[in-house]
Amino acid sequence: MEKVKIGLIGCGTISDIYLQNLTHTFVNTEVYACADLNQDKAKEAAEKYGIKHTWTADEIIASEEIQIVVNLTTPKDHFQICRQALEGGKHVYVEKPLSLSPEQGSELVKLAEEKGLLLGGAPDTFLGAGLQTCRKLIDDGFIGEPLSATAFMVNHGHESWHPAPEFYYKKGGGPMYDMGPYYLTALVSLLGPAELVSGMTRTSFKQRTITSEPLFGQIIDVEVPTHIAGTIQFRSGAIASMITSFDVWSSTLPHIEIYGTLGTLLVPDPNTFGGPIRLRPAQGSEFMEIPAVHQYAENSRGIGISDMADCLIHGGTPRANGQITNHVLEIMHAFHSSADSRRYVELTSTCEQPQPLPYGLVNGHLR
Ligand SMILES: NC(=O)c1ccc[n+]([C@@H]2O[C@H](COP(=O)([O-])OP(=O)(O)OC[C@H]3O[C@@H](n4cnc5c(N)ncnc54)[C@H](O)[C@@H]3O)[C@@H](O)[C@H]2O)c1
Known part of the structure; x- marks a missing residue:
């Protein structure tokens, strides 16, 4: 080989x-x-x-x-x-x-x-078993046409565990630039490219105290918004509502849900490679757990x-190419610039929806 x-x-x-x-x-x-x-x-x-x-x-x-x-x-x-x-x-x-x-x-x-x-x-x-199975379910029409989605990433930041967490609160950090890429890349790979973004932001805590070692007790001055809420319109017409936050102690919000003309898909944590995946057809009475049928469910x-x-x-x-990462970067930036300008932001970049991975791969191989 x-x-x-x-x-x-x-x-x-x-x-x-x-x-x-x-x-x-x-x-x-x-x-x-x-x-x-x-x-x-x-x-x-x-x-x-x-x-x-x-x-x-x-x-x-x-x-x-x-x-x-x-x-x-x-x-x-x-x-x-x-x-x-x-x-x-x-x-x-x-x-x-x-x-x-x-x-x-x-x-x-x-x-x-x-x-x-x-x-x-x-x-x-998004190349893991969980998100690839979701892609297959959408592509095969199990929820009909995707109309809308929600995406939530809320926690209280990384200063309690990361050995050098300062960068999470400086330019290039914050919950959107840190965790948004997982959620947005998942959404773009499932729904295609976006075209319009609106956002609102706040910095709820101006300082953070590191409680992990070796920098225990050190103070970080926060330079970026740490709670970002907004809306994305995709070229397909689908609309997603999104929150990324480092200001929330606990919540029961799901990671990603996609709502289609024929049903609802619960998408697993996009910061992982596996499931669980849940599907509820329009006429169904409860969510069904769907096995992740592709390879690569582990990290x-x-x-x-x-x-x-x-x-x-x-x-x-x-599949994880420059066009898609750059498109995701522009979406993340647009949440912030929309908040600053108090206007919708029209995106100038786009990308192809990445090709799905084939079924039945042997571990370690991609063909
Ligand atoms: N830590 C996580 O759980 C995690 C998860 C996913 C993605 N990431 C991303 O991975 C990246 C790195 O994060 P990390 O947590 O590993 O950070 P880190 O601070 O633990 O490690 C970064 C390393 O890069 C080295 N470095 C910095 N500039 C360099 C240069 N010019 N030349 C050579 N070495 C250089 C530093 O010395 C350090 O060892 C970030 O972009 C982060 O968003 C981190």
């Missing part, structure tokens, strides 16, 4: 599951080198996962061997590292959000196109990179 060589930049909290899957689950990827500003972290990751080289980010980008640069740094560094990697002739996959602004996101999409390189980004949870972070590797070997367009 041909393997695509990966250079991974940013060996922090989320890197472990990527490294696990890119070295042990997916058969078409080889992590050839890793880098972190903190060299100890890179060395630890290299030892744990048998990675040949610990280099600097510059060395990874300059290497003739590396084909895909995987950028798992924090949001403020996404744009600059992605641009440098594309300019250096590398295909790029980046954690969410693609960049801090739609202008930066569009610049990366354009640069990748000009250079004939692949650009993609997180999340790839398969990195499947988007394996899909990109598959496209390099066999041709095609990666």
Whole structure:
């Protein structure tokens, strides 16, 4: 099996599951080198996962061997590292959000196109068994025409568990830029691209106190809205109501629900790969639990990179591609700019609904 060589930049909290899957689950990827500003972290990751080289980010980008640069740094560094990697002739996959602004996101999409390189980004949870089964149910007409949807991501932020949570309250953070990508990528993959957004925002707590180690007791000044409510109109005509919040201690709101002409679909947590999936047809008296029929119900972070590797070997367009991540970035930005301007925002970007994954895949394979 041909393997695509990966250079991974940013060996922090989320890197472990990527490294696990890119070295042990997916058969078409080889992590050839890793880098972190903190060299100890890179060395630890290299030892744990048998990675040949610990280099600097510059060395990874300059290497003739590396084909895909995987950028798992924090949001403020996404744009600059992605641009440098594309300019250096590398295909790029980046954690969410693609960049801090739609202008930066569009610049990366354009640069990748000009250079004939692949650009993609997180999340790839929409390729998991749960959301792929939902896609199949919608495509096969089980709820008729989707008319509307709700999407809710509410919690009290990450300062109680993340070892370095400051970035969640700085530009590029906040609940929309942090968690919106899961919900919006799921909605776009199920309903197609959006065209119009309205939003309202507030910053309910101006400071946050870190209660996790090692920074216990440190205060974070909050620079971004932490409660965002709004509406999205999709090109299909469907309308979604959405709340993302770091200001809510507890709630009973569902993750995503889709309401169609013939029934209602309860979509699983889009920050996971599995179920549960529930369906209630118009004439039904209760919700039925639907088994997740596709592969990849476990934490398969990195499947988007394996899909990109598959496209390099066999041709095609990666499903978690630059167009969709950039479209999602523009939607997230639009919630905020609509609130600032007190007007609807018409989106300028669009994307294709990504191709579904086939049935019956063997674990670790995408064809
Ligand atoms: N932590 C999670 O549960 C989680 C889940 C999903 C996605 N993400 C996303 O993953 C990204 C990283 O999050 P994290 O939680 O792993 O953050 P983190 O702070 O734990 O790790 C980031 C790492 O990147 C390194 N880094 C930063 N700039 C660098 C540079 N220029 N060159 C080399 N290394 C650099 C840092 O030293 C650090 O080790 C973020 O975009 C976040 O939104 C995180």
